[in-house]
Amino acid sequence: MSLESQVSERAKEIHTDGYPMSIGEVISMYREGDIDIHPEFQRIFRWNDGQKSRLIESILLKIPIPPIFVSQRPDGVWDVIDGVQRLSTILEFVGIYRDEEKNLRPPSALLATEYLPDLDGYQWDVGERAFSDVMQRDFKRAKLEFRIIAKQSDANAKYDLFQRLNSGAQLSQQEVRNCLLVMLNNDMFGEVVELAEFDSFLSSVPLSEAKESQAYRQELVLRFFLHAGYAAGVTELPKEFGEYLTDWMRDAARRYGGPDTIIDSRTFEQVFLLLDQALGEDAFRRYDGRRHLGPFSIAGYEFVTAGVVANLAHWQARPDALAEKVRLIWNAPEFKSNSGTGVSPRRRVPRLVNGARSFFAEG
Template sequence: MGLQEEIDKMRQEIRADNYSMSIGEWISLYENEEIDIHPEFQRFFRWSTIQKTRLIESILLGIPIPPIFVSQREDGVWDVVDGLQRLSTIYEFVGKLKNEDQEIIEPLMLEETKYLPNLKGKKWEDSSDPQNSLTTAQRLLIKRAKIGATILLKESDEIAKYELFQRLNTGGSIATPQEVRNCILVMFNQEMFHWLKNLGQNEMFRECIALSERPLEEQYDMELLLRFLVFRTIEEKEMRKIRNDLSGFLTEKMVEMAKNENFNYSEEEAAFKKTFEILYEQMGSDSFRRYSPTKNKFLGGFLVSAYEVIALGIGYNYENLSNSHIDVTERVKQIWISPEYTNWSGSGTNAQRRVPRLVPFGRQMFQ
C-alpha cells in the first residue's frame, strides 16, 4: 500500500463535523447530561485558580477560545476528547460542576489579572454578596460568547478517538502518558479503570515498589500495574512488536484489554495479589532495588528493569510458586549477578531491546 492509499484509508475512518456554540448552550448540555466530561479526569488536569481565571478573562475580553473536541457515542451523548479544562472551569465558575460522587463543587472565585485586576474575589452570582458577583450584563456576555465544537462522529473508527485524545492531551496539563491512558480507559471501560485503581491500592504492591511521592502523583504505579497485566503472559513474538515505542505499545494493549469482553478479571487479580504477597513476605521494599554482591545488601531506589524480570517472572509462574517454599531473595540475588540481566538492563539499553529479553529471562528464573 502506497502513501496516498494509507492517507485515503485513514481519512475515511475519521469523520468530523463542526458547530459554533454559545457558552449558554455548553452549560445546557451539561445540565441535561448530554455531555460527559468524566469527573474521574479531574485529578489528571491540574489547572490553578489563576489559569482558570485567565480563561474567564479571555471570554470577557472577547479573545477566541480554541474549539472543544468531542466524540459522539452510540447513545448520542458527547464524550469530551479535548477541552475538559475549559469546560470544567466554566461549569465550576457558574456553580454547576459535579465531582465523582455527583456533588456540586464549591463555585470558583476569581483572582485579579493583568488586564482585569477587579476580577479579584468575583463570583458568577452570589445573592448574599452581590458586590462580588458579576452583573447581569457580564453574565450574559459570557453566556453569549461562542466556543466551537469539533465532533468526531460515531461512524469514525473508535481507535481514532483515543489516538486523537492522546495527541491532543500529551504535553498539555496532563504530565505523563499514563495519565492520558487512564483517561482513555475511563472513556472506554470505566469498570476496568476502577478495578485497576483498586488493585493499585494494594498495600503489598505499594510496599514492594516503594515509589517516592512524585512518581505516585504522576500515576507511575498505575503504569507498573498495566505493565504487569500486559506482559505477564504475553507471547514472545508479540513483545518483538514494541519497536521504538513502549508507551504506544502499552496503550494499544490496554485498549485491546478494555475491548475484550472475556477479560478474566479474577485470574489477573489472583496473579497480581499472589505475586506481591510472595515478594512482600520475602523482600518487601528491597524487591526492585539493586543488589550489591560485595556489600550483600540491596541499595538505591526502584528499577524498572528489575521489576520486568522479578514481578513478571513470579507473575508468570505464580501458581507453582504459591505452593512451594522457594527462596525468592536467593533467586533475585542470582539475577543480579547473571550476564543475561547485566547485559540487557544497562542504561544504554532501550525498552525495545530490553523487554523481549528480560521478560522471558524472568520466566525461566522463577520456573
C-alpha cells in the same frame, strides 16, 4: 496503494463538523446530560485557581481559546475528547459541576489576573462580589468553538485523536493512557487505580514524588499484566515500548470483563503479598551481596514480577526462599546482559520476561 488513494480511503473513516456554541447552550446540554465531561479526568488534569481564573478572564475579554473536541456517541451524547478542564472550569464557576460521585462542587471564586486585577474574589452569583446580571448574560453569550467527530466515524477515531492532541501536552504518557482508559473502559480504569493503591504494592514499590505525580504506579500495574500474558519470544518489540503498552491496554480494555480478560486482581495481589513479605521496599532495589542499594529499578521490576507470576504456585509453597532468589538476579547472566542503560525497553522487555520465567522456575 498510492499516497492519494491512502489519503482518500482514510479520510472517509473520520467525519467531522465544527461550529461555535454559546456557553449558555453548553450549560443547557450539561444539565440535560447531552455532553459527558468525564469527571474522572479530574484525577489526571490538575488546574490551579490561577489557571481557572485566566480562562474566565479570556472569555470575558473575548480572547480566543483553543477549540474543544468532542465525539458523538451512538446515543447522540457528546464525549469530550479535548477540553475537559476548560469546560469543567466554566461549569464549576457557574455552580453546576458535579464530581465522579455526582456531588455538586462548590462554586469557585476567582483570583486577580493580569488584565483584570479587580476580578479577585468574584463569584458567579454569590455574595457581594458576584457577577451582575449584565455580566452573566454576556458570559453565557460568549462563544466556544467546537469540533465534532460524527458518530458514523471509525470506532477508533476519537481515541486516536485524543492521543494526537495530548501527545505534546503537560501530561505523562501514563496520564494520557489513563484518560484513554476512562473512555475505553471506565471499570477497568477503576480496577487499575485500585490495584495501584494495594498496600503490599505500595510497600514494595517505593517511588519518588515526581513518579507518583505522573501516574507511574498505574503504568506499573499495566506492565505487570502485560508481562504476565506476554506470549512472544525474545525478538524485540515491533514498536517503541510506550506505544506498545498503549496498544496492549486498548486491547485489554476491549476484552475486560469477558471470558478472555487479561486483568486478574487476585493474582496481582498474591504476587505482591509474597514480595512484600520477602523483601518489602527492597524487592526491586539492587543487591551488592551485602545490602540493597539505590532506587527502584524498572528492569528489576520487570524481571522479578514476570518470573514470580509465571511460577506463582512454586513460590507460594516456598515463601521463605523467595528473598534469596530475588537477590540472586543481580548477578544472573539472563538479567545482567539484558538490562542497563545501553539496552532499550524495546529489546529489554521481551528478553527479561522470557529469561525470568526460566530463572524463577528453579530454586
